[in-house]
Amino acid sequence: MSLSDVSRPAKPEAVFDRDAEWDALVTFAGDTRPDPGLGVVSGRLRQGKTHLLKALTEALGGFRFGVQQAARAESLRRLGDELARYTDTAPPGPPPRWEDAVDTLLALGERGRPVPVVLDEFPDLVRQSPELPAALHSAYRRLRETGRDNRTRLLLSGSSLPVMHRLFGAAAPLHGLADLELALRPLDFRQAARFWGIDDPRLALLVHSVVGGTPAYRHYVAGDAPSGPDDFDTWVCGTVLDPRTPLFLESHHLLQEGTDHWDRALCHSALAAIATGCRTQGEIAECLGTPLTDASHCLALLQTNGLLYGEPDAFRPHLVRLRIAEPLLAFEHAAVRPQRSALEQQGSGEVWRRARPVFDSAVVGPHFAQVCRDWVMDFAGPAVFGAHPATAAQGSLPDPEQPAGPDVGADVVVRGRADARPGPLLSVGVARWDEVMDLHHLEHIRRLLVLLAARGEDVTHTRPACYSGVGFTHALHAAEAEGQVVLVGLDRLYQDGSSAATATTRSARR
Template sequence: MSPRSHLAKPPDMFARDWEWSELTAFAADEGPEATMAVVSGRRRQGKSFLLDSLARAAGGFYFCAYEATEAESLRRIGEELGQYSGSLAPMRFDRWEQAVDALLALGKERPVPVVIDEFPYLARATASLPSILQVAYGPRRPERLESRTRMLLCGSSLSFMGRLLSGTSPLRGRAGMELVLQPLDFRQAAAFWGIDDPRLALLVHSVVGGTPAYRREFVRDDTPAGPADFDAWVCRTALSPSSPLYREARYLLADESDLRDRALYHSVLAALASGNATAGRIAACLERPVSDITHPLTVLQDCGLVRKEADAFRRNRSVYRVGEPLIAFDHAISRPRLPLLDRGMAEQVWRSSRPRFLSAVVGPHFEQICREWVAHFAAPETFGGMPIDVTYGTVPDQAGRTSHEIDVVVRGAVGQDSGVLLSLGEAKWDQVMGVGHLERLRRAATLLDGRGVDVSAVRLACYSGAGFTEELRDAGARGEVVLVDLRRLYGGE
């Protein structure tokens, strides 16, 4: 690939520096042949804005598909290609083979980015379209060898886009880049929402996550004026029938064509939001055999709406967690009270549901934020090595007839050794943590040592949204425990 392009990022584009760098480098690649990239990500993350900006900056062609017949889509792309090329009349295509060759012809003189947005709509109307592209991008095909078109296929259906380059897909091996546009991380989200208070930032992130569109299009820049305004903000946005945010969680499932029995998928998510984290507990909650929920869980993972995490110390045991904050909020708070919310009783519902929000939504979300902090923001010296794998773990305690849930288990690299156990951590959103929490971590480390796990490099850590006792702070000053509060999570000292 050619050296990095110097196309300036648009001034109204927030963050996305790395994504812009990768896309502009792909678009400006001076290589002699046509190339292809696949860009995916859930709806509302800013994919269309990013790719449209790329096409404008590089003088490329941008086409956004919508649900239509093959004939209508061919007519539309012909019209837009004619306008782009300065033709007096629209181009006419009877088959996609002709349209794809016309797109390849755009790159005869220079590298030209060609964006096909919402590609799944086209492929659903023309099932053979991936195969048509496979043939068009054949290794020795003259139309490809003589073109420097940089084609970017984009889509919001993660399950569909994920299959586009995998397994026996016709396009496997044809793409030179695959980019998944993720939501903003929790620090970027706080800056995007203009929230300086870390506690308020985490509460807002527990509702809307890092999806950019939720601030601009969905709540029209209505941000909490301060911590005291958070409750009222929830009532006038996520719990208000007049707000687009109110129904968005239900529409997220509608974006995925692979979800046939949507009622079952909603029930699986509701079970997860209620604290049923294993396949067995989800099945029991739904009064169904485990075999009935295996496929829905797999599809929800492919969609990015559920994530699966393996126990750090019991690799045959995994838990499932809701991967989208708004869905966790909706299933824990909104769906159980929809009849009341539809009648405009947001304040009454929130008053009775707020304790559940803090325990069932914010608590687990805080634990995940702590894991993300370790993985992406903690300096290597924090835990004595570079974190590689950050998850949770369960340590059985036979003598105490219990088990210890470890919220943040860190493995990493120390020198030439990788996979070293670096840290055991506990996260409490609403508790002032004290030496009792530290003693529990010490007990877990002792148990692991007794099982033959190397704990020589382990650093114990306490993560709290409410603070620490003086005694625990003294232990931190002596180097006995790493203390992480909200200010540290959000980049403060």
């Protein structure tokens, strides 16, 4: 049982989007079963976990303890004081042990109604008190074995992804106790455009190439957003390149908080290598001039902390490419980091004038391709490619005509669902951010399809696709009208998904 629709609290206006997350939290926190519940909320820094959980406890009259980096005794003392204020009782003194503190927290749910109790940034408590997970496990086991009526809905949140995985992963003792496991991810590119109040799709993608979908970053610049495409350069100079804003050093803070005390210099260099075109472990190690084992350790650390993603090639699954998960880190390490010393001596406008070409080629171009892949997975719908997409990835093959030359590649390779093998090839596409696309792009895709067919790939129903940030020629539009190619421009990326599917269906019928 759960809260009725009448008593179910509406999401506060101060919480942007996050409708599904709010519904999941309210359902968990309002569950009226007479058993204690345990929920886990994880996600990288700055995604709004605290904001969301604070809104939840305020809406349902719950208790939230915001963990700080402190000694064990100080945390227990603070918890005792805050519990006393919450229950409106005289402070009994700090709990002597975490076993006692856990019992006191769980006792909040013995008043006949569900009570959400939040320990925010739980990993910091575990670092102070390694015995805490065992104390929680024992307390829950006792309550469930005795069958005592207890309706505490304990929510443990954390930004340290390695610690959260260690505590709540599939093999962890607390994993089996969790009734809810909620991951708070960055806003997608459409949500981010609405959050920043940007209607122009080209401007929205440029801003997303800098700050991504992390909600906190708009607050870091006091809500300042570019007023139009012509204002973008001025906005960059006055925000992310301005030492007076928190965004100026945010990329360094992300790496410092995500890598703890490991070799941050090597991590910075690894991110710089990836941001400027190196994608595999071997390429990165060669660029850094470091043994592959050291590079692999560094890259694994970045992946574990959610700062890197590893994605298999769509045509050669053994080839894994790495990409930076946080756009701000890619922006910093490709465009800004080489200019950091100049920023101390020159104005941001002059520095940005030199960095802008690098930003356009090394940052926005790859980011646009990634947004196109995200669009396929989140918005395209089955009508666009003939079935539900299961994966959207980059793909490349050696060129038999130029064995020593670059591979023949595709930016958006869409596969359908399949069991334990590569799914059916639904689409092969190329993405060009600043290039009007023409029939020669379609011919490139057709040549790649011939190569794939020669390797035994079934391309009978594969749909060529062109993705462009500036548009398509009349000849390519004519090919679309004949059902030869799927065209996706910025307007389509940012418009309603059902409209996109309908438009494709209409084109196929012509």
